[in-house]
Amino acid sequence: MHDHPTLNDYDWPTCVSPRCGRQLWVAEAGRLVCRPCEDKTLARITELPALFRRLDSTAALMRGARRSGGGMSGSKTPPIPPRLEVLALVGPGGVAARLSAIEDAWRAVLGWTIAPWRGSPAQAVPHLVRFLGDNLLWACSSYEEVGQDIDELRKLHGECAAIVADERRPGRVQIGACPGRVGDAYCGQPLTASAASHRVHCGACGGRWETLGEWRELRAAQEQALAGTAEAAA
Numbered sequence: 673m674h675d676h677p678t679l680n681d682y683d684w685p686t687c688v689s690p691r692c693g694r695q696l697w698v699a700e701a702g703r704l705v706c707r708p709c710e711d712k713t714l715a716r717i718t719e720l721p722a723l724f725r726r727l728d729s730t731a732a733l734m735r736g737a738r739r740s741g742g743g744m745s746g747s748k749t750p751p752i753p754p755r756l757e758v759l760a761l762v763g764p765g766g767v768a769a770r771l772s773a774i775e776d777a778w779r780a781v782l783g784w785t786i787a788p789w790r791g792s793p794a795q796a797v798p799h800l801v802r803f804l805g806d807n808l809l810w811a812c813s814s815y816e817e818v819g820q821d822i823d824e825l826r827k828l829h830g831e832c833a834a835i836v837a838d839e840r841r842p843g844r845v846q847i848g849a850c851p852g853r854v855g856d857a858y859c860g861q862p863l864t865a866s867a868a869s870h871r872v873h874c875g876a877c878g879g880r881w882e883t884l885g886e887w888r889e890l891r892a893a894q895e896q897a898l899a900g901t902a903e904a905a906a
């Protein structure tokens with residue numbers, strides 16, 4: 673412990689980072705966030721581009737989809753799609769958008785022009801990370817709302833790191849029944865996908881899904897098919 677001067681009627685300033693609340697040192701006077709919180713946040717920011725690249729790969733998208741013999745239509749087991757939490761993080765509303773929201777807020781307070789368009793999430797993340805890293809010291813010293821951003825960066829890093837750390841071996845996995853239409857009925861063929869390829873192909877009806885957008889459509893169609901089946905059974 674370090675000594676603080678004892679001052680009556682004076683609340684010694686504490687770190688505004690949620691979950692910290694540490695009293696600031698004399699040497700930290702004028703700061704809003706303690707140095708350990710700043711250091712931890714900078715480390716998280718710095719790790720984000722590499723985590724993002726790992727997530728933005730087919731292996732990460734597929735890993736953890738459950739291998740099982742089930743998933744036929746009529747089974748109570750719901751279809752297991754490509755990993756939606758990974759899709760959400762690498763997609764337009766994911767890591768890039770969440771970093772971008774923080775950059776926009778900081779720029780507004782600094783009175784700077786709004787950030788330029790930085791392309792796809794994969795292209796934007798390194799730029800966003802550089803901006804936040806370069807301006808973190810300012811934010812920790814002068815931006816009163818910085819606590820919520822530090823918490824958001826901790827959560828974002830945690831979500832990415834948890835998925836990357838999940839090292840279940842990739843392989844061919846069941847991803848649920850084919851939602852394609854064959855006449856008046858759903859195709860229902862069990863679909864599989866592999867970590868080695870973006871392509872999902874139904875051998876029965878010839879349906880193909882190859883891009884992230886198409887995988888989302890596949891997932892939506894599976895849910896619709898499942899809902900329709902449940903309705904018909906009720």
Ligand SMILES: [Zn+2]
Binds near residue numbers: 687709
């Ligand atoms: Zn702190």
Ligand SMILES: [Zn+2]
Binds near residue numbers: 860875876
């Ligand atoms: Zn099919």
